[in-house]
Amino acid sequence: MNENWALFKRNLFEFWKAFRRNKLGLLGGFLVLTAILAATFAPLLTPYAPTEVIRDVNGRGLTFAPPSVHAPLGTDDAGRDIWSQLIYGARVSLAVGFLAGFIAMFIGSLFGILAGYFGGRIDNLLMRVTDVLLVIPDLPLMLVLVATLRQMDLHVSPLVVLVFVIGLLYWTSTARLIRSQVLTIKERQYVARSRAIGAGHVHIIRKHILPQIMPLIVANTVLIISTAILIESGLAFLGLGDPTQPSWGAMLNFAFDRSAVTNGAWWFYLPPGFAIVWVTLGCVLLGNVLEDMLNPRLTAHHLESNQNMIAIQKREGE
Amino acid sequence: MTVQPLLSVRHLTTEFQLAGKQIARALEDVSFDVMPGKTIGLVGESGCGKTTTLMSIMRLLPASGRITSGNVYFNGIDLLTLSEHEMRAHRWKEMSIIFQGAMNALNPVMKIGDQIREAILLHNLMPRNAAEQRVGELLELVGIPRLRRDLYPHQYSGGMRQRAMIAMALACSPDLLFADEPTTALDVMIQAQVLELLKEIQKKLGLAIVLVTHDLGVVAEMCDDVVVMYGGKVAEYGSAELVYNQPQHPYTQRLLEAFPDLSRSIDSSTDLATIPGTPPRLNALPPGCRFSPRCHKSMEICTQIAPDLIAQNTAGNAQHLAACHLLNKLEIKNS
């Protein structure tokens, strides 16, 4: 086990060495990481609870107050602190985004691997399902689904409904991507070699296919998370979120409902919008960079410096 | 009356900029002559600088590569002093190249005939129907029936594609043809066909050919002169008969011994000669002679000082040079 750990450390170190040099990737990582940290340590970062109404000396709610020392980003129509709502909203937005992203990634990878590896009928069946999902317009479908599911008295939080609806609808592009990748890997000679050794399907998928597409899956997951966050915001903005646990989209919804725009209360609608951009931009940057970097290096030009290879050769020369 | 060389490469040195501001000297002090109508072979293991030599002469180096010194005279003109525009006129019209992977060098969605016509029209001010006529001639020259002109590359076999590549290279009747591993990916019979075709064309058109390959057998069959390269330098250079029959450089000797030769012996009980280790990486060249770490005759001086090319005594005007300290020593002894 010891050398596995050493290997892992070496890989991680090399990854970090390469990642560190990539400015866009670093920026993306920073954006995502700050959002996650803010969500995790929300109580420490906020002066009020998100639902707490700030009152002035007379006990009246401080409605539509511009940013001040009491409320760093101002207050909403009921006198609640925007900053606190924003930080707590990160919890909802990120949780929905990550959970839905993981569900989509799991289904997409599973279908993609099964379809690509086994081909034939399984492939046909899975890909036709994918095609059907791909051609139905997402947004109307989701609106209908969420609305019907909420009327069905399922006794679950509306957020759970959102997570599943997004997760179960957004795996199609992943499945297609993974499938095409698996199709090419399947034809590689080392897979034939593995079969010739006598390895079974599970072994080949686990040892040869998965490690190859893992980077793709990771990068794709990050990208899907950003989509999921956007979709969640969209749905919440349309009033399909959980009103008791406002996410960024729900905040925007409130802002428009309570005519923040006509009141000139920019601090009400700009911050949540900005937060959404912050996280999705971070995810997209990070995802793209990860995809580039983790792509399996198959060829090394003979002029490229490769410290390890030189080391071996020196020893051989001795 | 002496014949002037068609191409004369003098002290060519090429460097590559690597990641992290490292510099790799891919070629150092490479010199050789190509006579009109003759074939010269560049041989060596992969990574020894054969292809870099071609690309330097054609001035088609990738952005990271730079020719730092030397001259390349073509018909007396130094190609390295030409502007990019003038150079472009030389390429294809006077010197053209065929590559190893014919499939990659051909446009998959364009008919073979159209691709050849494009090559003609790009360089010659020729009316379209005359060019079309020329396409037919070229195809016949390389042994492809005219009727096949309207096929796409994937409808051709590997050997046919290589023929089409040759036709394209001949489009502007160049004087010099570079062939970069033209037969490496082909079966032996197809290889023989392509080599035979090159010989025929050379006879007909009086072309000079620079043949780059790692296959010593192909060079022996085709070439008048041979340049053996190692680690970006010329290890041995001379007429093919001398280099093959009296190899002077230990690297050439070992390469020849390692080559399975049916004419020599048929015996599976003895091992083939091998060269231990691998060719040096160009960014980690050993000091002194570049072959010294792998050389079975390496001496102390070899690890310190790089040997110069030393001319061998030859009968007639045949040339033979080799870069090895062993030869130097003998010379001192003799004198």
Added chain:
Amino acid sequence: MSAKPVLEVRNLFKHFPMRQSMLDMLRRRQAEVVCAVDGVSFSLEKGEVLALVGESGCGKTTIVRTLIGLEEATSGEILFKGQEVESQNQNEKNKISLKQLRQRVQIVFQDPYESLDPRATIFDIVSEPLVVHGMAANRDELHARVKMSLEEAGLRPAEDYLLRYPHELSGGQRQRVVIAAAMVLEPELLLADEPVSMLDVSIRAEILNLLNALRRSRGISILFITHDLGTVGHFANHLAVMYLGRIVEIGPTAEVLKNPQHPYTRALLSVVPVPNPKLRRKMIILSGETPNPINLPNGCRFHPRCPLAMDECKLNDQHLVDVGNKHQAACLLAQ
């Protein structure tokens, strides 16, 4: 006859049906069939090397894939040490299962860049067969056997290589890893599909020597697939020349090379480049390429390209006949 041959192939056929268009299917037209392997028989004794030589498309790779169960034979028998190999995991009695076969027969592919998983370490690659077959009781044993195999394949010290990735190794080192992975189960038969054709001359010699050493020390048998007659002479005891899915000539290597009977063998032999410009000789260059094995010609399948074809050849599909010294050829002219 004391011991049974390690491998015996009797009348092996492998036909691939062509994909039909819907229209043809409706018309009930007979599907066209590619006869990749068309009645091949040979046997391989313990500790011997049999070379299957032929151009691409002659069916040699299909034979290998069929032997290891990557393809299913259309008909014919494959016997491993006298035991028949079951066709597809059907658990027939008295037959050796594919899984057992794959423990005792290993394969080395042509391209060392393609046959190693780029994301697996050398340890993972070499240990894979042991893991798949559950052959190592614990991690220590696994380690010991992997190390032993690597060192035997000439990668010393093995510790240096265990945690490396394929892209950190040179072509020769990679092919050694492939061989180490094939040898770790201590197979009795090695199927080598063009193991050296992608490698440089000196590395090629090393790998051939390594295979030879393994044969001598372990007594394994090797079925060696190649298109290059040149490498065969030094390596194989027996030689089988294939053309269009059939063996056209078979016999002891020295005998076949010195006294080739079939015109195809003679042609193949004549185009092997000889590394000596003084020994250039007339090549017998066959025109065209190996045809597709879909519409086989009547009579001898070589007659359309045969320089010696007679009228009889168009009618008579000659099978292998004995010409003495265990040497057989499928030609009317063979004596």
